Amino acid sequence: MRELAGGKPAGFKLCLGSRRQFLAVCKAMLDEGTTPDFIIVDGSEGGTGAAPLEYADNLGTPLTEGLITVHNALVGAGLRDRIKVGASGKVATGSDIVKRLLQGADYTNAARAMMFAVGCIQAQRCHTNRCPVGVTTQDPRRARALDVEDKSLRVQRFQQSTVHSAVQIMSSMGLAGPGDLRPHMLCRRTDPVTVRTYAELYEWLAPGQLLNEAPQGWAADWAAADPDRFAV
Numbered sequence: 001m002r003e004l005a006g007g008k009p010a011g012f013k014l015c016l017g018s019r020r021q022f023l024a025v026c027k028a029m030l031d032e033g034t035t036p037d038f039i040i041v042d043g044s045e046g047g048t049g050a051a052p053l054e055y056a057d058n059l060g061t062p063l064t065e066g067l068i069t070v071h072n073a074l075v076g077a078g079l080r081d082r083i084k085v086g087a088s089g090k091v092a093t094g095s096d097i098v099k100r101l102l103q104g105a106d107y108t109n110a111a112r113a114m115m116f117a118v119g120c121i122q123a124q125r126c127h128t129n130r131c132p133v134g135v136t137t138q139d140p141r142r143a144r145a146l147d148v149e150d151k152s153l154r155v156q157r158f159q160q161s162t163v164h165s166a167v168q169i170m171s172s173m174g175l176a177g178p179g180d181l182r183p184h185m186l187c188r189r190t191d192p193v194t195v196r197t198y199a200e201l202y203e204w205l206a207p208g209q210l211l212n213e214a215p216q217g218w219a220a221d222w223a224a225a226d227p228d229r230f231a232v
Contacts, residue, residue, distance in 0.1 A: 002037070009037035009038055010036055010037055011036035011037050011038035011039055011040065011083075011084075012036055012039060012040070013039070013040035013041075013042055013086075013088070014039070014040075014041065014042065015041075015042045015043065015044060015059075015060040015061065015066065016041065016060065016061040016065075016066035016069055016070060017059070017060065017061070017232065018232050019069050019073070019218075019221050020221040020224055020225050020232065021225075021230050021231070021232060022069065022070060022073050023073055023077075023210075023221055023222055023225035024225040024226050024227055024229070024230050024231075025227075025230065026073050026074065026077040026079060026210075026225070027077075027225055027226075027227035028227035028228075029077070029079055030077060030078075030079070030227075031227050035079055035082045035083050036083060037083070037084065038083065038084040038085070038086060039070065039074075039083055039084075039085055039086070040085075040086035040087070040088055040109060041063065041066050041067045041070050041085065041086065041087055041088065041089075041105070042060075042063070042066075042088045042089050043060070043061070043062050043063025043064070043066055043067075043088070043089030043090070044059070044060030044061055044062050044063075044066075044089075045062055045063060045089050045090050062089075063087060063088075063089035063090075063100070064103060067085070067087050067100065067103050067104055067105055068103050068104055068198075068202050070085060070104070071085055071103070071104025071105070072104070072202075072203070072204060072205045073205075073210075075204075075205050075206070075207055075209075076205035076206075076207075076208070076209045076210035076211075076214070076218065077208075077210050077211065078207055078208040078210075078211055080207070081207075084106045084107065085104060085105050085106050086105060086106065086107050086108065086109050087100035087103070087105035087107075087108045087109070088108065088109040088110075088111065090112060091108045091109065091110045091113070092110060092112065092113035092162070093162060093165065094162055094163070094164070094165025094166035094167075094168065094169055095165070095166075095169060096108070097162070097163070097166040098166050098169050098170060098181065099186060101178050101181050102181045102182070102183060102185055102186040102198065103183070103186070103198065110162075113158065113162075114155055114158070114159075115135065117151075117154050117155045117158040118135055118146070118151045118152075118154065118155055119133045119134070119135055119145075119146060119151055119154075120133065120135050120136075121133055130142065132145070133145050133146065134146030173185065182199070183197065183198040183199040183202070183204060184197045184198070184199035184200075185197070186198045188201060203215065203217055203218075205218070210222050
C-alpha cells in the first residue's frame with residue numbers, strides 16, 4: 001500500500017477487542033519483518049455510522065484501556081519506536097489531547113468535534129442522504145445549507161483553539177512539550193480518599209520485555225497469541 005501510494009504512510013485503525021488478538025498482530029509483524037507506519041486506536045465510546053448497532057453498543061474496549069494496551073504491547077514487542085500511535089474516541093478538548101498523550105499516544109484524531117464545528121446537529125440521518133444541515137449528503141439542494149467559506153473558518157479556529165489549550169495545559173505543568181509527558185502525571189480518584197497515578201494503576205512494559213521474559217500478567221496472553229490466527 002505504501003508503494004502504491006507513492007511512499008505515503010500506511011497504517012490501520014482498530015477498536016481493541018482483546019489483548020491476545022493484538023499480541024498476535026505484534027507477533028505477525030515480528031515474523032514478517034515489517035510494520036505499519038501508524039496505528040490509530042479507537043475507543044468503544046467513539047461513534048460511527050458504519051457499525052451495526054449491536055457492535056456499537058456492546059463490543060470493543062474503551063479508549064483508555066485500549067490505548068494503554070496497544071502502547072504497552074508494542075513497547076514489549078520492541079516495535080514501538082517504528083510505529084506512531086494515534087488515539088481517537090471523543091477527543092474534543094485540549095485536556096483530552098494531553099490525557100491521551102500521557103496514556104501512550106503520539107497524536108490524537110478528532111471527528112465528532114470537527115463535525116460539530118462544521119455544523120452537525122446530530123440529526124442522525126447520515127445514512128439517508130437527507131442531512132438537514134448539508135454535512136452528510138450528496139443532494140445538491142440540501143448541500144446548499146453548508147456554507148463552506150464560513151464553516152471552514154470555524155473548523156480552523158476550533159482546531160487552533162484546541163491545540164492552544166493543550167499547549168497551555170502542558171506549560172502549566174512546567175513541561176517543555178509533549179515529549180515530557182509521563183503516566184505519573186495523570187491521576188484517577190479510585191475512592192473518596194484515594195488518588196492513584198496511571199503509573200501505579202497500570203503495568204508499563206520495558207522495551208523488548210515480552211521477547212525476553214513476559215511479566216506474569218502478560219505471559220499467558222503472549223504465549224497463546226498466534227500470528228496466523230487472530231482469535232480471541
